[in-house]
Amino acid sequence: MxxxxxxxxxxxxxxKDSGAGQTEVVVxxxxxxxxxxxxxxxxxxxxxxxHRVTVRAVVGKRIGxxxxxxxxxxxxSATAHxxxxxxxxAEENPDFASLPSPGPIAAAQTYFEQTAQSxxxxxxxxxxxxxxxAAHAGCRxxxxxxxxxxxxxxxxxxxxxxxxxxxxxxxxxIASESASGLSGYxxxxxxxxxTGRDLAALDIESLARVAVEKCSAGRSPIAIQPGDYAVIxxxxxxxxxxxxxxxxGFGATAVQEGRSFLCDRIGExxxxxxxxxxxxxxxxxxLVMPFDFEGIAKQRVDLIERGVAKGAVYDSxxxxxxxxxxxxxxxxxxxxxxxxxxxxxxxxxxxxxEGMIASTERGLLVTRFHYVNVVHPKQxxxxxxxxxxxxxxxxxxxxxxxxxxxxxxxxxxxxxxxEAVGSQPELHEGCFxxxxxxxxxxxxxxx
Amino acid sequence: MTELCERxxxxxxxxxxxxADARIVERETESLHVKNGKVEGLESxxxxxxxxxVLVDGAWGFAASADLDDASVQSIAEEAVRLAQASALTSPQxxxxxxxxxxxxAWQSEWRTDPFGVPMHDKIGLLLEADRRARQREEVKxxxxxxxxxxxxxxxxxxxxxxxxxxxxxxGASVKVTAIGDGEMxxxxxxxxxxxxxxxxxWEVVESLDLLAGAERIGGEAADLLTAPVCPSGTFPVIxxxxxxxxxxxxxxxxxxxxxxxxxxxxxxxxxxxxTPEKLGQFRYGSKIVNIAxxxxxxxxxxxxxxxxxxxxxxxxxxxxxxIFCGYLMSRETAARLGLPSNGAxxxxxxxxxxxxxxxxxxxxxxxxxxxxMIRDIKHGFLLDCTRSWSIDDVxxxxxxxxxxxxxxxxxxxxxxxxxxTYHGVTPQFWATCDAIASKEFWKVWGxxxxxxxxxxxxxxxGHGTAxxxxxxxxxxxxxx
Numbered sequence: 001m002x003x004x005x006x007x008x009x010x011x012x013x014x015x016k017d018s019g020a021g022q023t024e025v026v027v028x029x030x031x032x033x034x035x036x037x038x039x040x041x042x043x044x045x046x047x048x049x050x051h052r053v054t055v056r057a058v059v060g061k062r063i064g065x066x067x068x069x070x071x072x073x074x075x076x077s078a079t080a081h082x083x084x085x086x087x088x089x090a091e092e093n094p095d096f097a098s099l100p101s102p103g104p105i106a107a108a109q110t111y112f113e114q115t116a117q118s119x120x121x122x123x124x125x126x127x128x129x130x131x132x133x134a135a136h137a138g139c140r141x142x143x144x145x146x147x148x149x150x151x152x153x154x155x156x157x158x159x160x161x162x163x164x165x166x167x168x169x170x171x172x173x174i175a176s177e178s179a180s181g182l183s184g185y186x187x188x189x190x191x192x193x194x195t196g197r198d199l200a201a202l203d204i205e206s207l208a209r210v211a212v213e214k215c216s217a218g219r220s221p222i223a224i225q226p227g228d229y230a231v232i233x234x235x236x237x238x239x240x241x242x243x244x245x246x247x248x249g250f251g252a253t254a255v256q257e258g259r260s261f262l263c264d265r266i267g268e269x270x271x272x273x274x275x276x277x278x279x280x281x282x283x284x285x286x287l288v289m290p291f292d293f294e295g296i297a298k299q300r301v302d303l304i305e306r307g308v309a310k311g312a313v314y315d316s317x318x319x320x321x322x323x324x325x326x327x328x329x330x331x332x333x334x335x336x337x338x339x340x341x342x343x344x345x346x347x348x349x350x351x352x353x354e355g356m357i358a359s360t361e362r363g364l365l366v367t368r369f370h371y372v373n374v375v376h377p378k379q380x381x382x383x384x385x386x387x388x389x390x391x392x393x394x395x396x397x398x399x400x401x402x403x404x405x406x407x408x409x410x411x412x413x414x415x416x417x418x419e420a421v422g423s424q425p426e427l428h429e430g431c432f433x434x435x436x437x438x439x440x441x442x443x444x445x446x447x
Numbered sequence: 448m449t450e451l452c453e454r455x456x457x458x459x460x461x462x463x464x465x466x467a468d469a470r471i472v473e474r475e476t477e478s479l480h481v482k483n484g485k486v487e488g489l490e491s492x493x494x495x496x497x498x499x500x501v502l503v504d505g506a507w508g509f510a511a512s513a514d515l516d517d518a519s520v521q522s523i524a525e526e527a528v529r530l531a532q533a534s535a536l537t538s539p540q541x542x543x544x545x546x547x548x549x550x551x552x553a554w555q556s557e558w559r560t561d562p563f564g565v566p567m568h569d570k571i572g573l574l575l576e577a578d579r580r581a582r583q584r585e586e587v588k589x590x591x592x593x594x595x596x597x598x599x600x601x602x603x604x605x606x607x608x609x610x611x612x613x614x615x616x617x618x619g620a621s622v623k624v625t626a627i628g629d630g631e632m633x634x635x636x637x638x639x640x641x642x643x644x645x646x647x648x649x650w651e652v653v654e655s656l657d658l659l660a661g662a663e664r665i666g667g668e669a670a671d672l673l674t675a676p677v678c679p680s681g682t683f684p685v686i687x688x689x690x691x692x693x694x695x696x697x698x699x700x701x702x703x704x705x706x707x708x709x710x711x712x713x714x715x716x717x718x719x720x721x722x723t724p725e726k727l728g729q730f731r732y733g734s735k736i737v738n739i740a741x742x743x744x745x746x747x748x749x750x751x752x753x754x755x756x757x758x759x760x761x762x763x764x765x766x767x768x769x770x771i772f773c774g775y776l777m778s779r780e781t782a783a784r785l786g787l788p789s790n791g792a793x794x795x796x797x798x799x800x801x802x803x804x805x806x807x808x809x810x811x812x813x814x815x816x817x818x819x820x821m822i823r824d825i826k827h828g829f830l831l832d833c834t835r836s837w838s839i840d841d842v843x844x845x846x847x848x849x850x851x852x853x854x855x856x857x858x859x860x861x862x863x864x865x866x867x868x869t870y871h872g873v874t875p876q877f878w879a880t881c882d883a884i885a886s887k888e889f890w891k892v893w894g895x896x897x898x899x900x901x902x903x904x905x906x907x908x909x910g911h912g913t914a915x916x917x918x919x920x921x922x923x924x925x926x927x928x
Contacts, residue, residue: 036902038711041539045530046509048799048903050496067492069513086489089567091575093485120533127537142715144902174715189714257589258627334488336480336591370718375836375849376867378632383847385840387718406838406845406871445871445922447845 008163010053010076011155018080020057020087022099022157025080026293026332027071028052029151035123038142040131042124056333057083058099061092065334100316100326102159105297106282108290111149115167115199118147126204130173133208139175139190139215141208146170147199154295162295168287170195173208174388175215188221188401190214191368191388193236195427197287214367214389221401223446224392230363230419231441232356232393238346238436239428240369241382241411242277246341246431248377250279250303251329252318253338261380261412262309269307272418276347277304279313281328285425286343286432291328298328303341307416315339346433349421356420356437358396364405364443365391365398375408383408383444408444417441448473449612451515452604455499458524460606464501464531466544468605470756471497471515472798475598477563481574482591483582489567496798501527505541506534511799544779545789547759549608554753556615557746558649562596565650570594573658581624581662586670589625592662593643594618594653595896597908601756609758617749617908618652619645619894622662626669633672633866635851637661639690640834645894645908646747668852671864678853678868680924684825684917685870686818688832689885691850692811692913693893699874700732700739701809701909703843704766704774705792705900706781708804716902718841721874722772724785732772733878736814739767741776743791743807748910749894750807752794757802759791766809770878778804796905803901808892810912814884821883821917823859829923830854830861830915831868847871870921877918885914 007027014025029051036044051071057064057080064086068079123145134141146169153163175190192210194202233241254260261270281289281298291297294316302310314322315330318338329339357365364386372384386404393399415438422435452469459467473495480488497520498511508531510523574592581590596618603611621643623636638644638656646652687695702708703720711719722730732739743761745751752761757779766774776792777785781804793802822830836849853868854861892912899906 032903034902035533036712036715037537038714039540041537042534043507043539043712044509044801045507045534046511046801047526047530048498048511050511050513050799063486063489065488065490067490067494069494069496071513082491086491086567089571090489091486091571093487095485120530121536124533124536131537140711142711144715146902172715176711176714257625259589259625259632334478334480334490336482336487370841371838373836373838375869376632378627378630383836383838383849385838385845387841404840404845406840406847408847408869445845445847447840447873 007071007151007153010071010073011153013073014055014076014080015155015157017077018055018057018084020059020084022058023080024056024099024156026054027153031149032146033118034144034146035127036144037127040134040141042127045120053079054332055080055083057087059084059087061094061096062087062090063093063096064090095321096317097320099156099158100160100294100296102161103297105162105291108282108288110197110288111165112167112198115147115169116149118199129204130208133205134175134212137212137216138178139212140178141173141175143171143173154293156295160295162291164290167197169199169202171202171204171207173211175211177215177219188215188218189388190218193428218389218401221403223403226405226443226446228440228442230360230439232360232363232365232435232437234367234435235426235433236368236428237366238433239431240372242344242346242431242433243429244372244374244382245380245411246344248374249380250312251338251340252312252314255312256318256321259377261378262312265309266311268309270309270412271304271307271415273307274349274418274421275304275307275415278302278345279341279343280345281343283343283345286345286427287430292330293332294326294330296326296328296330301327313339313341342430344431348423348425348434350423351420352423353435356435357393357398360393360396363393365393380411381408382411403447405443406445407442409442414438414441448602449604449610451497451520452602455497455520455524456604456606458521459499459501459527462524462528464503464528466502466606467499468603468757469497469499470795470798471602473600474797477596479570479574479594480591481578483589484575484578486571494797497523498795498798499523499527500801501531502542503528503531504535506531506539507542508534509801542780543783545783545787547779547789550754550758551610552753553612556647556751558616560650562618562650577622577658577662580659581622581666583663584666584670586626586628586673587624587666588627590622592622594620603758605758611754611758613753615647615752616649617645617647618649619643619896620653620656620658622658622665624666624669626673628673631673633669634835635665635669636833637665639893640851642896645749645896646892647749647751648747672852672866675864675866678829678865678923682920682922684828684919685921686821686830686915686917688830689889689891689913689915690893691832691834692916693895693911694834694837696739696809696811696911696913697895698837698839699843699846700766701806704776705804706775706777710781710784713900717900721842721844726772728773730772731770732767732875733770734881735770736884737767737770737878737881738812739809740765740812741807741809745808745892745910745912748808748892749896749908750910755791755793756795757789757793759789762790764790776804776806794907796907800905803905805900805907806898806909808910808912811884811916813887813890813914815886816883818885818889818915821885821915822856822861825856825859828856829865829868830856831870844874846874868923870923872922880919881916882919883917890914
């Protein structure tokens with residue numbers, strides 16, 4: 001997969017071939033191996049290898065993009081010509097200033113040879129181990145074990161040259177109780193997930209046990225009335241909310257267009273003082289990526305500092321509009337939706353999950369959320385279901401598993417009602433965050 | 448290209464596969480995006496490659512590559528077989544495939560004017576004019592409009608002897624505005640939300656939409672919604688407009704009838720289904736007027752094709768008949784588990800993805816009401832349309848939708864706009880209250896271009912024929928303000 005020599009040569013040719021005033025070539029090479037399992041056996045086992053070459057050509061203030069998945073001299077050259085041809089047909093965009101100029105990019109270890117060499121037989125053995133642990137507890141296992149090898153390279157005619165080889169791996173385990181005759185709402189399930197660049201850091205058996213223990217604890221769930229509850233959100237649930245907040249609120253385009261909750265509130269306290277949120281592509285606790293899809297170094301950007309709104313993330317286009325510098329958060333062109341955070345962190349606290357439960361007179365413990373969506377972006381109202389382990393907490397202990405509930409909640413308001421912040425953060429969905437205890441969270445309907 | 452598929456299949460058999468199918472897919476996409484009077488995106492994309500699926504000892508393997516030289520095809524065959532052998536180590540229930548007659552065929556969707564040949568100047572001009580008309584009210588701060596054209600050529604061969612070539616052409620357009628004022632924000636879309644309106648066809652699809660009039664209308668509606676009263680909470684009779692009904696059918700019927708979900712294949716990701724096999728032919732899904740069919744032969748539908756990605760011919764299948772659940776979307780493997788023939792619902796998102804059971808065109812059949820008649824019967828209720836937010840649980844029972852716009856109905860007449868309408872329910876209880884469906888005159892096939900399923904996620908293009916539909920008791924509210 002590591003073919004950077006040839007790839008960079010083709011990119012240089014693409015830059016020359018476009019004939020445009022400015023040209024950018026982005027190549028994403030990817031080899032993904034994914035082993036999916038259900039009912040404790042592999043049912044989908046796949047491998048794919050491809051490249052994506054995107055050329056952005058600029059003629060005056062006219063921009064065109066063309067993409068191919070063929071990494072050959074002829075197709076890269078033809079794609080460059082096509083991008084320039086489209087640029088000449090486009091209308092001028094007066095807000096566009098220039099492709100970015102080069103700057104220093106930090107070195108980062110993002111490629112692990114052993115991960116790249118993962119064999120299908122090893123992944124099958126991992127599934128057998130997980131299935132055995134599940135069977136021992138009367139459960140079935142479902143999930144996926146993914147290993148990806150990637151190369152990302154960005155070059156432009158102003159001198160930007162950025163290249164990174166990466167690996168990424170992830171394991172998701174869902175344990176389901178094996179008893180038949182249960183309806184969807186009555187079947188207990190448990191969840192555990194790990195993701196990282198180095199597969200060697202994965203403890204398969206421990207992860208399987210977490211999912212199985214959740215499932216076992218969730219048997220015979222009771223239905224409870226929806227309403228406002230104190231809630232303890234495990235890191236996976238927090239990560240989902242944080243990821244959505246990043247998407248709808250922390251990108252410069254949303255702020256500039258008046259669609260973000262941050263509009264006109266920079267410098268104000270918008271969340272509880274225990275909440276700090278930032279984006280950092282170089283922190284090894286996340287999925288490290290040192291530059292963005294314009295080849296600009298990712299800066300650490302403080303978004304919320306002790307509850308106070310600090311700012312947003314930028315690409316070169318949105319930065320130019322405010323006379324700022326890009327923070328290195330561009331997505332692949334063309335991208336009318338603008339920049340966004342992709343390595344979010346939330347500050348940890350000193351509280352253990354057990355301590356949060358012990359301090360709760362009546363509330364709910366939520367493992368994770370399912371099918372979350374935005375009800376109102378500016379008001380940061382989200383809705384979604386709980387899934388794979390929801391428990392009633394009474395008198396400082398977990399009293400009963402409960403059937404899944406739907407929440408509909410203003411997330412910024414929820415992050416003003418923080419009572420405790422966990423000390424054991426986890427990485428889920430690109431967000432590294434702790435568990436949170438919130439004094440009030442709105443559950444609006446029940447199964 | 449079909450010969451190359453044959454070669455891949457042959458290599459897989461030689462490497463030890465008992466069954467193999469190969470697909471070469473070539474895709475061409477053109478997209479234009481205008482935002483606030485500026486052309487922000489103009490893109491042309493091509494994508495092609497070969498995917499090979501094999502069975503070894505009753506277990507599946509799949510390998511795909513964009514490289515189509517001899518060495519790559521040999522490598523794909525060896526890797527697919529090795530993956531299948533690894534799958535077999537975990538002792539899955541051996542796959543057995545329902546019978547299908549080997550077919551040699553060619554199929555092409557219908558279009559009049561190839562949109563890739565329409566001058567770029569005309570396309571950009573249309574979007575810029577739609578953008579201008581949508582932003583006539585000062586409250587409208589953002590307008591995004593887009594055109595997308597998609598062509599796909601597929602070449603398919605199986606070890607059972609099928610050889611099929613197909614070509615699809617889809618076209619679509621969208622305009623979306625955001626109005627902002629006094630801390631409130633409202634969005635409106637035309638012709639529908641979720642990437643606009645798409646259908647099988649050429650430039651004539653865009654011409655049929657009257658994009659300019661629609662853009663002007665939604666600009667005004669978004670501005671008016673800023674000061675409209677919030678939709679109240681409570682239980683009311685509600686008419687759901689045709690475009691929102693498309694997503695209602697999609698989420699609460701289309702996904703739960705996918706038989707792979709029922710058997711647990713998606714348990715770790717999208718979830719399972721409440722429509723378990725013992726309910727087939729027995730379970731009351733909705734009221735007696737509810738008739739739903741899956742139809743991959745429907746003209747204009749994004750889920751229309753000649754043959755699915757297992758070589759099964761397109762067809763129409765009853766899903767709900769007079770309210771009773773009576774059919775699934777099936778693959779050859781899942782159909783065999785029920786002792787049935789496949790109804791051809793296996794579709795893959797490109798050459799590099801494994802076919803999964805996907806929706807085709809899942810349609811709520813029309814009734815015999817006019818919209819005016821449906822409104823006239825309502826003492827106090829609401830008409831809601833155009834999706835803003837959607838969510839449903841992992842067994843497809845508890846759902847909640849927010850629509851972009853709502854109208855209050857009093858004493859049989861529409862009396863004004865309401866903003867932020869949210870409704871929620873539980874699938875069979877909700878459909879049990881269905882008491883009127885508008886007639887064929889109001890019925891339209893909506894294309895959904897962003898249906899996600901599987902890992903790595905596959906995005907599918909599916910269709911839903913719907914008309915405005917009335918439900919006698921719908922729970923409104925639940926969203927905070």
